[in-house]
Amino acid sequence: MKSNRIGALAGRIASAICLLALLLPALAFSSDRVPRPVINIDKPGRCVEDTATMRREHPDMLRHQRDLTVHEGVRTRAHSLKACVECHASAKTGSVLGKQGFCQSCHDYASVRIDCFGCHASKPKLAAGAKP
Amino acid sequence: MSADANEGLSRRGFLAISAAALGGVMLAPGIRLIEIAGARPPEQAVSRQVRWGLLIDTNRCAPGCDDCVKACATENGIKDTGNPRTDAQWIRKVELKDRRTGRTHSVPVMCQHCEHPPCVDVCPTGASFKRADGIVLVDRHICIGCRYCMIACPYKARSIVFQDITDQNPDVPRGKGCAEGCTLCVHRIDHDRQPACVEACTKAGHNAMIFGDLNDPQSEIAQRVAKYASTQIRADLRLNPGVRYQGL
Numbered sequence: 013m014k015s016n017r018i019g020a021l022a023g024r025i026a027s028a029i030c031l032l033a034l035l036l037p038a039l040a041f042s043s044d045r046v047p048r049p050v051i052n053i054d055k056p057g058r059c060v061e062d063t064a065t066m067r068r069e070h071p072d073m074l075r076h077q078r079d080l081t082v083h084e085g086v087r088t089r090a091h092s093l094k095a096c097v098e099c100h101a102s103a104k105t106g107s108v109l110g111k112q113g114f115c116q117s118c119h120d121y122a123s124v125r126i127d128c129f130g131c132h133a134s135k136p137k138l139a140a141g142a143k144p
Numbered sequence: 145m146s147a148d149a150n151e152g153l154s155r156r157g158f159l160a161i162s163a164a165a166l167g168g169v170m171l172a173p174g175i176r177l178i179e180i181a182g183a184r185p186p187e188q189a190v191s192r193q194v195r196w197g198l199l200i201d202t203n204r205c206a207p208g209c210d211d212c213v214k215a216c217a218t219e220n221g222i223k224d225t226g227n228p229r230t231d232a233q234w235i236r237k238v239e240l241k242d243r244r245t246g247r248t249h250s251v252p253v254m255c256q257h258c259e260h261p262p263c264v265d266v267c268p269t270g271a272s273f274k275r276a277d278g279i280v281l282v283d284r285h286i287c288i289g290c291r292y293c294m295i296a297c298p299y300k301a302r303s304i305v306f307q308d309i310t311d312q313n314p315d316v317p318r319g320k321g322c323a324e325g326c327t328l329c330v331h332r333i334d335h336d337r338q339p340a341c342v343e344a345c346t347k348a349g350h351n352a353m354i355f356g357d358l359n360d361p362q363s364e365i366a367q368r369v370a371k372y373a374s375t376q377i378r379a380d381l382r383l384n385p386g387v388r389y390q391g392l
Contacts, residue, residue, distance in 0.1 A: 085330070086187055087186050098314075
């Protein structure tokens, strides 16, 4: 008797979980209540790798490139932070930082702190006015 | 009268020609040697064959002139924060006077880019390192800001950044909490250009600084070092700096 009741309860919980699992993607993608990162791409065109690779592996690429650049003087542009900033800086603010900035918007969303711009310029050279 | 005028003209003409010739000698080999030594594809690592060096002719370095210091500050984004005791100083002018003879020198002093750098010896994290081509640098990604290198350097060439920095030169990342010093404008060298201080000194017509590859016998700096007496500061420490001084 008792085991029956427990079984029924377990069945109900399982069905609830299934329903939730089915509903979740719809909830996540359909409504405007869920905040999304702002990804503004002002310069359309191909990035150095495809989007999926860039999303997943850009920290490793940057880390690898930085060691090559600092220690071995390799200054190729493909995976360098400077080239990222030059291409992805916002047309409005001229920066990759700021609420709508290409880097900061996503990192805020994912709650990942970016240390890069404590030292590195967040604006390309011309926008920064370094060389008129 | 007319003969005098002619003579004056010819002398002036001679001076102009010789000045131009001198300028050609100073400039052309310098540019050429960098093209040869720096002709490195961007994807190739720096080579041990190269030893970058600076030769500073103290007889040509004018007292009170700080063109090199200003050029360095502009290039590397070093700004006056109003705290002269703690502001970063990559290059400074030092005025020297021999008390016995009264002879004065004014010399720029920066990181001397030693062959055996004490800053690298003491660095606990490996952030302070010497590149294969002899340039001594700080890897800011690894630096923890302990300042051992500042203590170890006999030339007081290292600084630490105390305040947040904004609007950096994209080629020269700098930030709070890291030790730093003259990089010989490594970002320019990697693109076959001269350091900012040397460029400014030459541009202003002082020609007191020569930059080049000490290992390349064809380079102007190597030829000058071979021909004329030059000294290293604190040569007794036997660190073999890449920066040498002439007429000191």
